[in-house]
Each structure stands twice: as C-alpha cells, then as structure tokens.
Amino acid sequence: MSEAPARSRLIVLAGPTAVGKGTVAACVRDQHPDIWISVSVTTRPARPGEIDGVHYHFISDEEFDRLVAEDGLLEWAVVHSAARYGTPRAPVEEHLAAGRPALLEIDLQGARQVRKTMPEALMCFLAPPSFEELERRLVGRGTEGPEERERRLRTARTELAAESEFDVTIVNTDVQTACDELVDLFRSGTSRVSS
Template identity: 75%
Template structure:
C-alpha cells in the first residue's frame, strides 16, 4: 500500500473526510470501528426518514425523524446535504454539528451516500473524498444478502443502485478497499491527519 504523502513532513492538521461508496459495502461498520478505536474523531450522525433497523439507536446510528420534520430541516437550510436514497427514504447531514467540529479543529468525517458526497463537494471542495470499495462484486452481493434486513424487492433495487455507485469511483480523491474493517478504519484515520496536499496515489494501488 502506498501511503499518501504530505506537503511538509512535520505539518499535520485535521481535515474533513467524506466517506461514500456503494450500498452494503460496510460504510457504517467502518465508521463504527473508527468511533470505537479513535474517540477523538468526530463522526456526523445523519438524519433519515427510514425506520430503524434492529439494534439501531436514535442519535447514535441516525437521527430518525418524520417526513414533516425532515421537510422543516430542508426548508430552514439546516442540512449540509440531503438526498432520496434507493428511491425510498431521505437522508441528510445536519449542518451545524459539522461546522462546530471543524471550527474546534477536530478530525471530522461524514459517512454519506454518493448523492450527498456530490453535494458536499460543491459546498466544501477542500474536503477529502474517500470511496469505500468492496473486494469484489460477489462479496458485495454476499454482504447485502447476509444482512437480512431488506426484502427481496429492496435487495434487487439496492443492487441496481450499487452498480451505478461503483461506476462513480473516479470522482473520488482516494479509494480504500474494504478487505477488513479495522484496517480500512485505520487508513481513514490516517487520511484525516495528513498534510493539506492530496494523495498522489490511491491507498489500494501498489
């Protein structure tokens, strides 16, 4: 693995990292691993109109809000980005917590979908955009089916979306292949604290 270089060997500062990738690639699992092992990293909690899955906690995994509350947040410009995902629920990133974390100088990360990442690039182009990629298409399908949290119709819809999302990899600054969750999490934390200059190679390249 080639690690990104910094513009000055000793100059290091926190930066906003935007993590996106196809459905079922493990974005939430990787973010949870970062949260567990690096409490100094601030990770945004998205708002969503979908129903909680088993084991999900309000305010920890997502802010679960009503359609009316989401409408209010959009109308009052409280979201940094938002999108309809998988032609179903809406997801969005509350703006104020992100701005507060950056103002405090904390390493910060957004774990969002592809549509949201594109919106953030328009408003915060200085952020580092990281694409989380599965080891293979077969592994992505295995993970999605193995979750057991979607109906057959939902899985089919998500797999169609996943193929489109995988094609967006060239839009990102860095790619991390999610072979193993904790290794991917450590690569992310490293990217949050490197110098200002963009990596010259993707971390998964030889």
C-alpha cells in the first residue's frame, strides 16, 4: 500500500535552541522531496558544513535591511543578541499558491509572527526528551563557547515554556521518528488542536 500524498498546507516547526529543528528538517528534505522547505536568510556567518542556499541564505546586514523595508520577509527576528534571521515571503506564498506542502523551520519569535500573519498554518513544537538531553546536544555540537552555551540554555528554558502556544508537539527522541511524525502531519491533514 502506498503512502498518501502530502497535502498542500503550511506547517511551522519551532522549538528551543539545539533541539534538532535543522536536523529534522534535513531528514524531511532528504526523504520527502514533495515537501518544500523554506530556506531562511541570516546575517550570521556559516557554520562548518553549512551550504549557502541549502541551510540558509547568508546575506549582508544591508540586504537584510532592504528585505525588511520592502516587506519581503514573512517573519524576522534578532536571535541570541546578534544575528538576524528571517523567512523570505515570496517563495512561501508561491509554493502554497502552487498547491505544494511547505515547511518553515524557524525560531519561537518567528513562529509567533507567522501565527499572526498566516493563522491557517499548523504550528508544531519540537521538544527535547528532557532539558538534560537538550544541554547534552548543545554541548555536543561544539559550535558555541561556554558563555554562548549558557546564554542559549537560558533562552531554551524560556522557549520550552512556550510549548502550550503550539497546535502539536513532537518529542525529538529520535530524528527519524520525529521526521516521520512531522510528515504524517502533512499527509493526515491534522488541524489545529482545540484549546
């Protein structure tokens, strides 16, 4: 028996720092090419292994300012007190208009903005199995120094408290399982959970 096709809809995937949003989104990208994944813009430099246009579009502060001024971003935020991130508006609107399922992998601030601008989007919170596991993942990726790690962990505690703002929660115990659960949301047509 074949899988049901992914339905045309917008799902927003958000969660605390180091929970694995990018890893889960990469799994969806690799295994389900029918689901379009928005590539955010950022003013931060690329981390080792990141590819421009795949992981992010790495742009200058001036280019980011231009996008903001022209209302070219669906959402944007300053993250971890330095870099700015945003979701280009036009590609999201174009893919949805063409009937393609679309996934935004963004931070909590961005998810709140999308909730206001696109209330039909399904908001999915990616949670860690525990705070200790989140801390282990953050330390394990080795991309931040001790001060930045502590700042991100403080932010993560606040971000975890926002879970109730979301329609659905997926616990990222295992990347493949989280990926499958996320794709199931596209295939099943699960709608907003009533409060």
